[in-house]
Amino acid sequence: MNGAEQNFSLKQQIRPLPRIGRLTKSMxxxxxxxxxxxxxxxxxxYSSVVDSEIGLADVQDGSRILHVGCGALPYTALHLARRGFxxxxxxxxxSALLAAERYVRHHSPDADITFENLNGANCDPSDYDAVxxxxxxxxxxxxxxxxxxxxxxxxxxxxxxxxxxxxxASLYSRIIPEQFGYDGPFQAIPIDRVKEAxxxxxxxxxxxxxxxxGSLCSCEECILLDDHRLxxxxxxxxxxxxxxxxxxxxxxxxxxxxxxxHPFGGPLVVEVEGRRIALAREFAREIYVx
Amino acid sequence: MxxxxxxxxxxxxxxxxxxxxxxxxxxxxxxxxxxxxxxxxVGMANYPGTTVDYTEGIAWFGDxxxxxxxxxxxxxxxxxxxxxxxxxAFLEKRPDLVVCVLDASHLxxxxxxxxxxxxxxxxxxxxxxRMDLCRERGLHLDSDALxxxxxxxxxTTIALDGEGIDxxxxxxxxxxxxxxxxxxxxxxxxxxxxxxxKKRVIQQRGSSTERLRDWIGDASMRPWPGILIxxxxxxxxxxxxxxxxxxxxxxxxLPVVRDIIIPxxxxxxxxMVDPGVLRNILVGDYGxxxxxxxxxxxxxxxxxxxxxxxxxxxxxxxxxxxxxVMLDGLLTxxxxxxxxIIPLLLGYGCGIPAIISTRALASxxxxxxxxLMASLSIPCIAQTGAFISLLxxxxxxxxxxxxxxxFVTLIASGLILNRLIPGRTMPxxxxxxxxxxxxxxxxxxxxxxxxxxxxxxxxxxxxGGVAVAAVLYETGWMARLGIFMSPLVxxxxxxxxxxxxxxxxxxxxxxxxxxxxxxxxxxxxQLVVGAVVALYYVPCIAMMAILYREFGAYFAxxxxxxxxxxxxxxxxxxxxxxAFFMVI
Numbered sequence: 013m014n015g016a017e018q019n020f021s022l023k024q025q026i027r028p029l030p031r032i033g034r035l036t037k038s039m040x041x042x043x044x045x046x047x048x049x050x051x052x053x054x055x056x057x058y059s060s061v062v063d064s065e066i067g068l069a070d071v072q073d074g075s076r077i078l079h080v081g082c083g084a085l086p087y088t089a090l091h092l093a094r095r096g097f098x099x100x101x102x103x104x105x106x107s108a109l110l111a112a113e114r115y116v117r118h119h120s121p122d123a124d125i126t127f128e129n130l131n132g133a134n135c136d137p138s139d140y141d142a143v144x145x146x147x148x149x150x151x152x153x154x155x156x157x158x159x160x161x162x163x164x165x166x167x168x169x170x171x172x173x174x175x176x177x178x179x180x181a182s183l184y185s186r187i188i189p190e191q192f193g194y195d196g197p198f199q200a201i202p203i204d205r206v207k208e209a210x211x212x213x214x215x216x217x218x219x220x221x222x223x224x225x226g227s228l229c230s231c232e233e234c235i236l237l238d239d240h241r242l243x244x245x246x247x248x249x250x251x252x253x254x255x256x257x258x259x260x261x262x263x264x265x266x267x268x269x270x271x272x273x274h275p276f277g278g279p280l281v282v283e284v285e286g287r288r289i290a291l292a293r294e295f296a297r298e299i300y301v302x
Numbered sequence: 303m304x305x306x307x308x309x310x311x312x313x314x315x316x317x318x319x320x321x322x323x324x325x326x327x328x329x330x331x332x333x334x335x336x337x338x339x340x341x342x343x344v345g346m347a348n349y350p351g352t353t354v355d356y357t358e359g360i361a362w363f364g365d366x367x368x369x370x371x372x373x374x375x376x377x378x379x380x381x382x383x384x385x386x387x388x389x390x391a392f393l394e395k396r397p398d399l400v401v402c403v404l405d406a407s408h409l410x411x412x413x414x415x416x417x418x419x420x421x422x423x424x425x426x427x428x429x430x431x432r433m434d435l436c437r438e439r440g441l442h443l444d445s446d447a448l449x450x451x452x453x454x455x456x457x458t459t460i461a462l463d464g465e466g467i468d469x470x471x472x473x474x475x476x477x478x479x480x481x482x483x484x485x486x487x488x489x490x491x492x493x494x495x496x497x498x499x500k501k502r503v504i505q506q507r508g509s510s511t512e513r514l515r516d517w518i519g520d521a522s523m524r525p526w527p528g529i530l531i532x533x534x535x536x537x538x539x540x541x542x543x544x545x546x547x548x549x550x551x552x553x554x555x556l557p558v559v560r561d562i563i564i565p566x567x568x569x570x571x572x573x574m575v576d577p578g579v580l581r582n583i584l585v586g587d588y589g590x591x592x593x594x595x596x597x598x599x600x601x602x603x604x605x606x607x608x609x610x611x612x613x614x615x616x617x618x619x620x621x622x623x624x625x626x627v628m629l630d631g632l633l634t635x636x637x638x639x640x641x642x643i644i645p646l647l648l649g650y651g652c653g654i655p656a657i658i659s660t661r662a663l664a665s666x667x668x669x670x671x672x673x674l675m676a677s678l679s680i681p682c683i684a685q686t687g688a689f690i691s692l693l694x695x696x697x698x699x700x701x702x703x704x705x706x707x708x709f710v711t712l713i714a715s716g717l718i719l720n721r722l723i724p725g726r727t728m729p730x731x732x733x734x735x736x737x738x739x740x741x742x743x744x745x746x747x748x749x750x751x752x753x754x755x756x757x758x759x760x761x762x763x764x765x766g767g768v769a770v771a772a773v774l775y776e777t778g779w780m781a782r783l784g785i786f787m788s789p790l791v792x793x794x795x796x797x798x799x800x801x802x803x804x805x806x807x808x809x810x811x812x813x814x815x816x817x818x819x820x821x822x823x824x825x826x827x828q829l830v831v832g833a834v835v836a837l838y839y840v841p842c843i844a845m846m847a848i849l850y851r852e853f854g855a856y857f858a859x860x861x862x863x864x865x866x867x868x869x870x871x872x873x874x875x876x877x878x879x880x881a882f883f884m885v886i
Contacts, residue, residue: 256664256731259327259377259411263493272524278631279640279730281523286439287408288523290627290640292729 036148040084041111061203062091065144068201069168069211071097075141078102080132080159081149084111086125088144093123100140104131137163145171147184147207153192160194163214170211178206237268238280238296245269246301260289262299320368320478322361323392325419326403327412328375329735331431333357334461335403336372339471346744347617349644350375350733354385354661356392363475371397374662377411379418384669385661393422399477400426401470406436406443406458410493410500416452417491425482427473428456434463435736440508448503453487462741519737522624532628535621542612543605547687550604559600567591583772590769597817598764603756605687609651610752611745618740622647623732630730636713637720639663640730642672646712649676651683653845657852667725670857673849674719677841677861678868679711681812684760688816689833697826704833711838760811767807767814774803790870795831796877798822804832805839812842827880831873838869 071077075097079089082101089101089112103109106129113127128135132155137143143159145152152171160169174184189198189212198212240246245267251257261284262268271281271288279290322339324332328350337346340359346352357372373389393400402419404412409430416428428448430436436443449456457473459466477483489495522531568585575581585592616622622644626633630640641663649656656676660669681689693701720727774780783806784791784799791802800822808815815836824832840846840862850858 254731255378255380255382258493259414260731260733261408261411271520274525274627274631276631277634278525279627281627281734285408285410288520288734290523290623290630290730290732290734292630292634292639292731294729295731 037083037105037108041108043085058087059091061207061209062088062095064201064203065170065209065211066092066095068199068209069142069170071142071168074098076100076139077142077144078135078137078140079144079146080135080155081146082109082112082127083146083148084108084115086112086116088146089125090116090120090123092144093125094120098124100126100128102128102130102132102135104129133158135159137167139164140167142168142170145169147172147174152185152187156187157192157194160192160212160214165214167214168211169214170209172203173200173208173210175202175206175208180206235301236297237270237282237291237299237301238293240270240301243270248299249302250300252295252298254295257291257295257299261285261287262289262291268301318366318478320366320399321395321397322368322370322399322401322474322478323397324370324372324401324403325389325393325415326375326431327377327405327408327415328352329733330375330403330405330412331461332375332403333372335401335429335431335459335467335470336370338461338464338467339474340370346748347622349617349620349623349735350662352617354388354659356388363471363478366475366478368474368478376415378415383662383664393419393424396422396424398425399474399482400424401474402426402428404428404430406430406432407439407441409443409504410496413448413452413499414491414493414496417489417496420452420454420485421488421491423485423488425477425485426454427470427477427483428452428454429466429470430456430458431461433458433465434460440506442505442507444503444505448499451487451499451503453484455483462744515737515739519620519624519734522621522737523627523734525628528624528628532625535616535625539612539616543608543683544690546608546611547605547690550607551600555604556600559596564592564596567595579776582776583769586772586776590765590772593772593817594765594768595761597768597820598761598813601691601817602684602687602760602764602813603753605690606683606756606760607749607753609683609686610749613647613651614745614748615740616647618738618744620735620737623734624737626730626732627734634727634729636716637671637727638668638716639727641732642668645672646676646680649680649682650686653677653680653682653841654848656680657845657848660852664728665725667723668727670723670853671716671719671727673853673857674861674864675712675715677845677849678715678838678865679708681708681837682842684811684813685816685836688813688836692816692820693829693833696829700826700830700833703830704837707834708837763811764814764817767810771803771807771818775800794870794874794877795835796881797824797828797832801832804836808836808839809843812836812839815839827877827884830880831877834876835869835873838865838872840865840869 073096077092077097077099079086079092079099079101082089082103083105084107086101089099093099101109101112103112109127109129116123116125116127132145132149133151135158137159140163143163145156145159149155149171156169156171163169171187173186173188174180176186189210194212198210200208200210202208237246237248246269248262248264248266248268250264251262262282266284269283271283273280277293279292280296282289282291282296324336326332329352331346333346333353336357336359340361342357342359353372353374355374359370359372361368361370371392373392374385376386376389379390379393400419400422402416404416412430416426420426430443430445430448433443443458445456445458455473457466457470459470461467518531522528571581571585571591575584583589616625623641625647626640626643629643633639633642645656645659645663648659653676657673660672663669663672689701689704693704771780774783780800780803784802787802787805788799791797791805792799795801801819804815804818807818816833819829819832841849846858846862849861
């Protein structure tokens with residue numbers, strides 16, 4: 013469904029926003045039957061978009077890539093395959109997937125693309141080095157959160173947003189990572205006049221990040237403060253924003269020493285910047301350290 | 303007050319007024335600064351959440367009458383408990399001057415709070431207190447740089463020693479006379495900004511020195527030897543309360559009152575009043591000039607003094623939060639948390655400060671539980687003193703039984719209330735204050751305040767209560783009251799008829815449920831029943847008023863019903879089972 017460009021020429025007619033996805037789909041299935049126009053477009057314009065995304069994500073040669081929401085015109089998948097990656101293209105719409113397969117077999121019969129009829133919100137992305145998510149995927153937040161949570165450590169997630177100043181900004185909602193609960197680092201670059209690409213590197217495999225995929229911490233290896241059993245200082249990676257905990261100095265970046273832990277489920281006594289704090293286990297289990 | 307008022311004041315000339323607000327993080331000495339400025343005495347102690355309500359004092363700066371308001375400490379302006387909301391509410395009243403008291407030894411969070419305060423755009427003076435602790439840690443504060451960063455004048459003080467207070471007074475005077483400081487720079491408060499400001503204004507010059515009290519302070523927070531220290535401290539508290547209390551009573555107060563004051567009164571009354579009803583009311587069996595003075599002064603006051611001495615030492619040393627840490631695990635089992643130990647312990651002195659101090663607790667469930675538990679099963683020190691006088695001489699075992707019963711009820715009521723009251727107790731997060739050596743002058747001052755408070759607030763109601771009893775006794779109404787209440791008092795509780803009187807008087811003061819039993823020649827079983835009824839019985843009228851004010855009529859009524867019901871139920875139960883065993 014990478015046909016957003018086709019849409020903006022039709023902007024006047026597609027005012028009713030919720031229809032945008034369905035309209036794009038019918039446009040794409042039409043174009044996939046008239047391959048000449050689409051093909052021209054894909055080779056002229058679309059390849060530069062995907063190339064800049066590959067540069068952004070810094071995908072290594074020979075990587076396995078998952079493309080979620082390929083649609084009936086799988087330009088992204090096709091271009092990725094041409095660049096030498098092993099691509100799995102996925103769409104939840106069976107007919108669109110069939111059209112895409114027919115299109116690919118017709119134009120580049122030797123492209124390394126596997127097609128799978130799966131939903132982005134319950135697929136398994138753990139085998140891939142990078143995951144591309146199309147602009148038109150919905151519900152986008154759910155899909156992104158699901159993928160981020162189950163991707164392997166070090167894998168990259170790339171998705172497309174409308175640029176805030178662009179003409180399609182009113183058609184697609186612009187999703188920043190915080191909206192689906194991820195507050196770690198990410199990169200975003202414009203990829204053409206109307207779109208930008210966002211890239212998140214899945215960089216932590218701690219228990220916390222595995223159970224709450226949206227709240228990735230940015231560490232190599234982080235543990236709960238409660239699980240740290242040594243008297244060595246640790247650095248806070250993630251701490252709840254709490255009216256007492258934060259002012260007492262338990263904030264990301266601060267060094268903490270555990271003085272002692274009390275029996276019968278009693279509190280921990282920790283030291284932050286020379287200040288002793290009694291901290292209940294409940295809170296110690298919400299604080300991540302490395 | 304608003305600008306209009308101020309204008310008219312200036313026109314009329316003589317007295318100008320100003321509202322000065324003290325605001326700052328918890329446990330950094332705002333109340334000490336307040337006491338220094340206003341000359342009046344508010345409670346101070348070494349733990350976060352000492353001040354739970356605002357206190358207003360008047361200070362004269364030249365011809366300016368300044369209302370100074372001491373607010374509960376707050377880490378940020380997003381208040382986390384009811385006490386902290388008070389501070390924020392006062393900022394919204396737009397005072398004429400804000401004195402933002404910061405903590406020199408933990409400047410970063412203080413600066414964050416200051417940034418939030420400056421957002422209000424009010425004339426502000428920043429005072430960095432506890433400079434002594436800052437120096438001990440080898441830190442050097444550049445107050446000019448801080449002043450530049452914040453855009454407001456910055457003063458440094460050691461409020462406990464009074465250092466820098468005169469300068470602060472001068473600044474407040476200057477500000478109120480019209481030389482208002484700039485409202486300061488409005489900067490978006492963020493932790494990054496606070497951190498970077500801190501880095502610019504403070505430098506590590508020397509090294510911090512580890513001292514013995516730091517070592518003890520840390521040791522008392524570890525499970526071992528913390529538990530040993532906790533036991534020692536509790537034993538010492540018992541020792542001070544009982545030993546010193548009894549000593550004061552036997553050696554000083556009893557001889558003075560019984561041998562000097564009472565004979566003086568009796569001779570005085572005898573000289574003026576003829577023998578008869580009036581003489582008996584004044585100096586007879588229930589004579590309110592004899593018993594009314596003897597009871598509160600000789601039986602209660604020694605324990606009031608000794609308890610508050612122990613409590614002052616605990617409060618000022620900063621040990622109380624450590625006790626909370628040690629007990630947190632156990633308290634969680636009955637639905638409380640570590641900090642709840644502070645109101646519970648205060649309750650052994652008096653229920654009123656205990657209930658008020660629950661405001662520093664973070665959840666409403668926790669507050670309700672502690673308030674009800676304190677009303678139900680914690681005797682105030684006046685009542686404890688009365689118990690000791692009633693039981694210790696006759697049967698120490700009975701005293702231990704009542705104490706154990708009180709303790710068991712405390713735990714049982716915690717377990718039950720935890721299930722009944724909906725909501726969740728906030729897990730503990732508490733800053734551990736440095737262990738400090740209590741200052742003698744401070745303790746002396748606190749003891750004086752407590753003694754005066756007891757003599758003025760507590761003795762007159764007792765004298766009045768005894769006077770009521772004397773009148774009832776001498777006029778024969780007591781007998782009628784006794785007959786009226788006999789099904790309950792004699793039938794169910796198996797006490798003599800005149801025991802109806804303490805039940806009536808007990809509503810006014812808790813010790814009055816116990817004291818009149820002293821002269822009734824009761825058996826040990828009857829003493830225990832009387833003590834148990836008194837233990838559970840209605841909290842005094844002042845406590846009911848506080849319960850009503852803090853939690854509303856429904857909760858106050860509920861407390862009344864539960865306490866009274868339980869008092870008669872358990873009292874009767876003990877009376878009947880006890881009688882049953884004695885028959886055997």
